[in-house]
Amino acid sequence: MVRASARDEDVLFAARVSTKGEQSLADVDAEAGRSAGLINYLMRDRHGSPFEHTSMTFYVQAPIFVFREFMRHRIASYNEESGRYRELRPVFYVPGPERALVQQGKPGAYEFVAGSEAQHSLVIAQTRRACEVAYEAYQRMLEEGVAREVARIVLPLTTYSSMYVTVNARSLMNFLSLRTKDSEARFPSYPQREIEMCAELMEQGWASLMPLTHAAFVQNGRVAP
Structure with a gap:
């Protein structure tokens, strides 16, 4: 606050x-x-x-997200950082091991459970990979003179x-x-x-x-x- x-x-x-x-x-x-x-x-x-x-x-x-x-x-009332006016930082959210991953039940009556070790490893690896590829593309466009408001479109929802x-x-x-x-x-x-x-x-x-x-x-x- x-x-x-x-x-x-x-x-x-x-x-x-x-x-x-x-x-x-x-x-x-x-x-x-x-x-x-x-x-x-x-x-x-x-x-x-x-x-x-x-x-x-x-x-x-x-x-x-x-x-x-x-x-x-x-x-x-909301005022948010603008990707049109500043270069966005390479800060991304990657779920930690305490994040429940698997949804059980139907919409409106469901719960989340932990998930397996393999699922956690998959989520972490794929999220990191997607973020690295996306930010590399973002930087490449900026280096070539593409406007920030256009280059940002490749960034994932997990961007901070x-x-x-x-x-x-x-x-x-x-x-x-x-x-x-x-x-x-x-x-x-x-x-x-x-x-x-x-x-x-x-x-x-x-x-x-x-x-x-x-x-x-x-x-x-x-x-x-």
Whole structure:
């Protein structure tokens, strides 16, 4: 997280304007600890708009295929590194041995299992080979004067990119409800592991800023209000 304006107190004064009008200004710096019940009530009964009066900006580095999943969430602002304006670095994601490889079951009711040693070796070898060949082609075109925006078309989805993501707490909870797997969640989610790793780090940063809101989110089944 690179910048934030997000506190549990922000939820309180935004909520209290409904009943107190201008008197809610006195709650701008109120101690949130005394109002955990109000935050929990808002979360439980899904009064979501007070949670929107916050802002967090995250810097994310991840493979391009992860960014495609991020941008399915049209509830954040994104600015990504551009392959038109800078030469992309030879940094690629290669699944580690802890990455489950084999899908079992049908869509909507499946799980991933580890896979064999031979499958892991195959994935690592073929991914590295494809990345090396692709980046060599990319460099060859750049050396011959081909524009970056054209040369980049040969690079694989496993190429790393970077972006800033700016989101409010309500939108972040929606993202987390879909991109993390938790046995206590009211509605099960089955995210791809690579985006879940990003989501877990984002949740840690948010929880440190808004511990009461995060606790209420977890207590109420990880359902976005």
